[in-house]
Amino acid sequence: MREKNVAIAGATGAVGTEMIKVLEDLNFPVKNLRLLASERSVGKKLKFKNEEIPVEKLDKDSFKNIDIALFSAGASRSLEFAKYAVDAGAVVIDNSSAFRMNDDVPLVVPEVNPEKVKEHKGIIANPNCSTIQMVVALYPIHKVAKIKRIIVSTYQAVSGTGMKAIEELKRQIEQIRNNEKVTCEVYPHQIAYNVLPHVDVFLENGYTKEEMKMVNETRKIMNDYSIQVTATTVRVPVIRAHSESINIELEKKLTANEVREILSKAPGIIVQDEPSKNIYPLAIYATGKYETFVGRIREDISVKNGIAMWVVADQLLKGAAYNAVQIAQLLL
């Protein structure tokens, strides 16, 4: 029997609702779909194929007969409930940061390290959104010319913070339009008409947790701890899709054309790189797409064997829901 009983924990969130759509869109062989969320969403119904599925409360007993449990309800829920799913015999694909750096938890991007799925002991972690699109774009280059160092600055959409952040951006735009006082509930400062060099919490070393995810997860996924990474992660007033300005230093020289050729043959990537025609990846066009878009590929004039590029992907899809369902497909 190839059909699976699938549960989504956090089904009403920004990523959870995308997971439902992706399961349907990819025609994932779902026998039964169980939608789980916190108490206050119980009673809601969400559409999957032609069914209206009621949202149930996420609790210890939610995972009976479940084969695959997709978690996207935040790290604390994952830490609390993933074990019940595993105990019930399900494989957990967890979108939170809870287990990503655990040695016995594979951290998987199917275009990069699909073979790691087999090593799971009940939990497979879905990487951070900013990291996923970066490694999709960089791994094909790494295989050919070995990346020594990555410098990345991000331009991250508010939907990465969740539904409430989309509402906050829209509310602030309206408040400014109406000359009203701007109120901040989700972010510490106004995000409308502004950019915030602050994603996730600050750590001792001056980096944010989001920045250190990009450092540590990249090394784990590419399975090369010699790669040096630095990141500056920035929130921008974009609804959806993260953009990244990336500079890499390679062991071996590659021309911009060679990089374009490598990436155009690589899985999950669309090269959009005709600047003279104003063609380069853009957040508004990547929205709703599964692929990672790469452009502005050029030889970095400031360093030997350097390449600069611009990488964009829908962080709710390739950065979360789609990557999770891809992992589920590998489990079939």
Added chain:
Amino acid sequence: MREKNVAIAGATGAVGTEMIKVLEDLNFPVKNLRLLASERSVGKKLKFKNEEIPVEKLDKDSFKNIDIALFSAGASRSLEFAKYAVDAGAVVIDNSSAFRMNDDVPLVVPEVNPEKVKEHKGIIANPNCSTIQMVVALYPIHKVAKIKRIIVSTYQAVSGTGMKAIEELKRQIEQIRNNEKVTCEVYPHQIAYNVLPHVDVFLENGYTKEEMKMVNETRKIMNDYSIQVTATTVRVPVIRAHSESINIELEKKLTANEVREILSKAPGIIVQDEPSKNIYPLAIYATGKYETFVGRIREDISVKNGIAMWVVADQLLKGAAYNAVQIAQLLL
């Protein structure tokens, strides 16, 4: 006689109008102020102190008796008209890119190389906005520990493109709000809720002209052609003030605290760097200010002697009008 006759070419533009305000705000010793613009602005009146000054047409004969001519009417107007101002005996302070890289034209940021003003032969160039705030922040570090390489990604406000771009962003926000078709007149793609990795025109090497300005002008201003620079310049839906994510590599190690100390004593800089209190430079707060704001200072974990930082300034003021008037003050 210390009072000067001042002309502003491009007086009705985004930078020109700021020049008028800065002359007034700094109490620059203006004897007469002549406001020059293209034909279609003739008849307008602009306020300076308690006067209403009529806008005159910029032409060959506009500069009689002028001591200082501030140009901000685009490179082609500067190329056409600056010579008439010089012939009439004025010193031209030109905000365009027309003369910046000419060997006999000083390119001046008063916090960095004020002594160059003396070398002028009639024209002094005001650097590119993104470059000015970067060198203000980096030069004090360079003096102490010598910068070997700069990697910068920018988050540039639409007012850098001019008044029409502010209108375009606001119009697109309204169009999206009203579910109307988004129209693009200034930028090749929608800027509302989007980011464009495209500032100025593309060059042969894959960089944009704006990016190469940051490379070449930085070396000229800091008077060190051994500094390697790479830039990715990006337009964001911010009205005013450019933000920059900068990674530098130094000859000599500096701790983050040492950098903070150096910068807090440096001219024209305000260090805003208490991440645990959500204090870091922000475009909306830098708007209307003359200083360059620096924060998120941390040791770059990916390289020996590296520092990462976040630099924000009002690109119409420190990046243009204020820097130009500072140069004029040096001429007094």
